[in-house]
Amino acid sequence: MTQLKPETRAWLNATGFAVHSEAPWLEALTHGSFNGGANAASEADYQRLEFLGDRVLGLSVAAWLYRAGDAPEGRLSQRLNALVSGATCARIARNVALPDHIRLGKQAREDGGADSDNILGDVMEALIGASFIEHGYEATRDVIYSLWAEELSGDSGKAKHPKSALQEWAAGNRRAMPNYEVIDRSGPDHAASFTVQVSIHGVGTAAGIASSKSAAEKRAAKAFLEEFG
Numbered sequence: 001m002t003q004l005k006p007e008t009r010a011w012l013n014a015t016g017f018a019v020h021s022e023a024p025w026l027e028a029l030t031h032g033s034f035n036g037g038a039n040a041a042s043e044a045d046y047q048r049l050e051f052l053g054d055r056v057l058g059l060s061v062a063a064w065l066y067r068a069g070d071a072p073e074g075r076l077s078q079r080l081n082a083l084v085s086g087a088t089c090a091r092i093a094r095n096v097a098l099p100d101h102i103r104l105g106k107q108a109r110e111d112g113g114a115d116s117d118n119i120l121g122d123v124m125e126a127l128i129g130a131s132f133i134e135h136g137y138e139a140t141r142d143v144i145y146s147l148w149a150e151e152l153s154g155d156s157g158k159a160k161h162p163k164s165a166l167q168e169w170a171a172g173n174r175r176a177m178p179n180y181e182v183i184d185r186s187g188p189d190h191a192a193s194f195t196v197q198v199s200i201h202g203v204g205t206a207a208g209i210a211s212s213k214s215a216a217e218k219r220a221a222k223a224f225l226e227e228f229g
Helices: 006-015 023-028 037-042 047-068 073-083 086-095 106-110 117-135 137-147 149-153 162-172 213-228
Strands: 179-186 193-200 204-210
Touching: 006 023, 023 047, 023 117, 047 073, 047 117, 047 137, 047 149, 086 117, 086 149, 117 137, 137 149, 162 213, 179 213, 193 213, 204 213
Parallel strands: none
Antiparallel strands: 179 193, 193 204
């Protein structure tokens, strides 16, 4: 009988996905390309759990957005779509080192499957589905809110991206276009921290820190607008 690797079980528990029965977690982490040798035919992949997890994620985030303010339906939908997108799921998957634990076939792994936004996003949703099977909605919702905390409190899906807003501000004030520079990178690859500085000649500079270069640029742009805008 196939079992989770000890390091994968420990990772799941540390990430907030408490493991009781191993079966749904094995399924959630298994890509269709995975070759289990003689038992390959019995290896279920993540697609059914992804279907379930996608719905649980959507409901959880929609409930959070509803309680968070009184924005009109159109803006709520815009934020919801951004927060549950494949790109957001993949970004969170990277932040928690999910790529290290996906069960991929040899060719799929060599082709970069462990860093594919599509695969990472799907597996993240499948893990949410597995959590729902094991622990129900409320416990799974709480894990989602923990993993999505930075995204929920950030600007995902809001009307104007800070970098776009800063570029428009610079043009409107007849200033040079913003220049972004990574001035520090620290931490291991699976938990890296980037510090990005944005500058506009003749105005000033501001910095942002985040777990990805793009997120740090966004925070730097937001900080610049708050200080000089």
